[in-house]
Amino acid sequence: MGLILADDVLGRGLARVQGEVDAAFDALLGVPDDSRATLVEAMRYAAIGGGKRVRPMLLVTVAEMYGAERDAAVLAGCALEAIHVYSLIHDDLPCMDDDDMRHGKPTLHKAYDEAIAVLAGDSLHALAFEILASQHVSTDPVIRADLVHALASASGHNGMAGGQVMDIAAESAGADFDLHTVTRLQQLKTGALLGASVEMGAILARVPEDQRGHLRAYARDIGLAFQIADDLLDEEGDEELAGKALRKDADAGKATFVSLMGVEDARAQAQALSEQAIGHLVQYGEEADLLRALARFIVERDR
Amino acid sequence: MGLILADDVLGRGLARVQGEVDAAFDALLGVPDDSRATLVEAMRYAAIGGGKRVRPMLLVTVAEMYGAERDAAVLAGCALEAIHVYSLIHDDLPCMDDDDMRHGKPTLHKAYDEAIAVLAGDSLHALAFEILASQHVSTDPVIRADLVHALASASGHNGMAGGQVMDIAAESAGADFDLHTVTRLQQLKTGALLGASVEMGAILARVPEDQRGHLRAYARDIGLAFQIADDLLDEEGDEELAGKALRKDADAGKATFVSLMGVEDARAQAQALSEQAIGHLVQYGEEADLLRALARFIVERDR
Numbered sequence: 001m002g003l004i005l006a007d008d009v010l011g012r013g014l015a016r017v018q019g020e021v022d023a024a025f026d027a028l029l030g031v032p033d034d035s036r037a038t039l040v041e042a043m044r045y046a047a048i049g050g051g052k053r054v055r056p057m058l059l060v061t062v063a064e065m066y067g068a069e070r071d072a073a074v075l076a077g078c079a080l081e082a083i084h085v086y087s088l089i090h091d092d093l094p095c096m097d098d099d100d101m102r103h104g105k106p107t108l109h110k111a112y113d114e115a116i117a118v119l120a121g122d123s124l125h126a127l128a129f130e131i132l133a134s135q136h137v138s139t140d141p142v143i144r145a146d147l148v149h150a151l152a153s154a155s156g157h158n159g160m161a162g163g164q165v166m167d168i169a170a171e172s173a174g175a176d177f178d179l180h181t182v183t184r185l186q187q188l189k190t191g192a193l194l195g196a197s198v199e200m201g202a203i204l205a206r207v208p209e210d211q212r213g214h215l216r217a218y219a220r221d222i223g224l225a226f227q228i229a230d231d232l233l234d235e236e237g238d239e240e241l242a243g244k245a246l247r248k249d250a251d252a253g254k255a256t257f258v259s260l261m262g263v264e265d266a267r268a269q270a271q272a273l274s275e276q277a278i279g280h281l282v283q284y285g286e287e288a289d290l291l292r293a294l295a296r297f298i299v300e301r302d303r
Numbered sequence: 304m305g306l307i308l309a310d311d312v313l314g315r316g317l318a319r320v321q322g323e324v325d326a327a328f329d330a331l332l333g334v335p336d337d338s339r340a341t342l343v344e345a346m347r348y349a350a351i352g353g354g355k356r357v358r359p360m361l362l363v364t365v366a367e368m369y370g371a372e373r374d375a376a377v378l379a380g381c382a383l384e385a386i387h388v389y390s391l392i393h394d395d396l397p398c399m400d401d402d403d404m405r406h407g408k409p410t411l412h413k414a415y416d417e418a419i420a421v422l423a424g425d426s427l428h429a430l431a432f433e434i435l436a437s438q439h440v441s442t443d444p445v446i447r448a449d450l451v452h453a454l455a456s457a458s459g460h461n462g463m464a465g466g467q468v469m470d471i472a473a474e475s476a477g478a479d480f481d482l483h484t485v486t487r488l489q490q491l492k493t494g495a496l497l498g499a500s501v502e503m504g505a506i507l508a509r510v511p512e513d514q515r516g517h518l519r520a521y522a523r524d525i526g527l528a529f530q531i532a533d534d535l536l537d538e539e540g541d542e543e544l545a546g547k548a549l550r551k552d553a554d555a556g557k558a559t560f561v562s563l564m565g566v567e568d569a570r571a572q573a574q575a576l577s578e579q580a581i582g583h584l585v586q587y588g589e590e591a592d593l594l595r596a597l598a599r600f601i602v603e604r605d606r
Binding site for chain 2: 086125126144159184
């Protein structure tokens with residue numbers, strides 16, 4: 001699969017990263033000649049093809065804006081994507097969201113079984129850190145250690161996984177979750193990893209700490225805009241285009257940006273955040289056009 | 304819980320590491336004041352107390368043999384143990400081994416629920432690498448990056464997780480698994496992480512690559528001895544002492560060292576490996592007594 005946006009900056013940018021990330025996963029995940037073959041095939045099923053590769057694209061773009069090597073950035077992007085993919089695999093499990101479809105094909109536990117889905121997720125999780133600790137990402141161990149720290153803290157209990165637990169709590173809490181809590185939840189659940197994408201690009205390109213503020217602000221704004229747009233899609237989107245089940249949140253009576261703000265205000269807020277995100281890039285020329293296009297796309301996408 | 308071995312070298316050594324690892328996890332896992340509290344409480348339930356802490360003890364002992372700081376080694380030991388604990392949590396899930404008891408108390412998905420068990424496992428997995436990438440483990444980024452690489456490669460599809468998939472295949476394959484395949488399976492499933500324990504101690508203490516051969520050989524031998532002894536315990540052990548269900552392998556018709564070699568030969572083989580492991584330590588004085596005591600204990604333990 002892939003997005004049909006090949007006639008614009010973002011479409012070309014994403015398509016290029018998609019090809020590079022798929023090729024890198026293909027090289028990383030050779031199928032062994034023993035009973036682990038099933039595991040590695042399952043990892044390939046989940047990691048190769050499908051997925052917009054927004055996070056690797058963010059990382060690669062920021063890294064290239066500051067002169068880092070593209071190949072190394074693509075590899076670091078694979079580590080990010082391995083974390084993202086493992087979280088989707090575990091999220092889709094019957095004991096979690098119990099989803100049957102993902103990226104227009106059966107979820108991993110449907111295509112294989114639950115045990116393989118748990119272990120393939122765990123193996124992609126480990127692979128992410130194996131990649132980041134390898135010399136192929138950087139010959140500078142300071143960079144490797146910093147990348148590991150950025151990704152591990154964004155994905156653990158103080159990041160993505162913490163946000164997922166808050167998300168589960170949101171279902172039972174229902175209307176008790178206010179906008180502040182939903183914002184905090186989403187900043188952890190999706191914002192932390194998007195923030196890590198930009199941060200890891202900056203680490204790879206040795207951008208000094210005190211010059212990362214506007215990049216971090218950009219990431220925070222698109223993260224929130226992305227989640228509001230996702231809630232809008234869940235409410236109003238087309239299941240076939242999305243390649244997954246929709247309207248699950250409303251059915252579960254879950255507090256979301258849309259249930260708390262209403263459709264109109266949510267759409268206006270996403271739009272404002274998108275423009276604000278672009279505003280943070282004022283110091284850059286056309287080298288940041290992909291970031292601007294992404295900020296626009298996030299609130300306009302239909303899948 | 305804890306082992307009642309306080310009157311010997313190993314009992315004192317393990318008890319000391321147990322206290323240090325528990326204290327470190329307690330400090331690392333502060334319970335947040337929001338709906339992530341359940342997640343962090345679940346992580347604490349699984350990570351603090353219980354567990355022999357064999358892996359951290361191996362790491363700390365090797366590190367101290369070569370003059371590394373104990374506090375840093377204990378922290379790196381927590382990373383190892385976080386990986387070990389996450390693998391037990393996921394292994395106990397209904398879709399995997401479906402175990403109700405672990406370390407004499409309900410397994411995590413029984414005490415909480417399956418979703419929390421998946422996410423607490425994932426969070427401990429991330430925590431392991433967050434710890435290793437932190438300055439508290441080492442101010443030298445080469446050491447941090449090497450530790451991450453050693454742990455990630457030992458736990459992913461070419462290590463522990465790969466071995467777990469082979470283990471699942473062993474159940475359906477039954478008698479088709481020969482001794483060579485079972486040995487390979489166990490080298491991955493438990494051997495890789497035991498090997499990483501010794502390797503990470505050597506990394507932390509800057510032991511040159513070419514001087515690690517005998518330590519690696521020791522780890523390989525105790526890993527295999529450990530697994531044969533585990534199979535013997537599964538066959539002949541006391542469920543109450545073990546704190547978990549036994550005789551699951553025989554019931555499942557799974558190929559194990561005991562099913563393939565018979566009880567007598569398996570016991571003799573474990574004993575021979577234990578002695579061989581101790582033989583690899585001939586160049587060390589009393590600083591390696593804990594390693595020798597562990598090699599002996601592995602084949603004599605009753606839980």
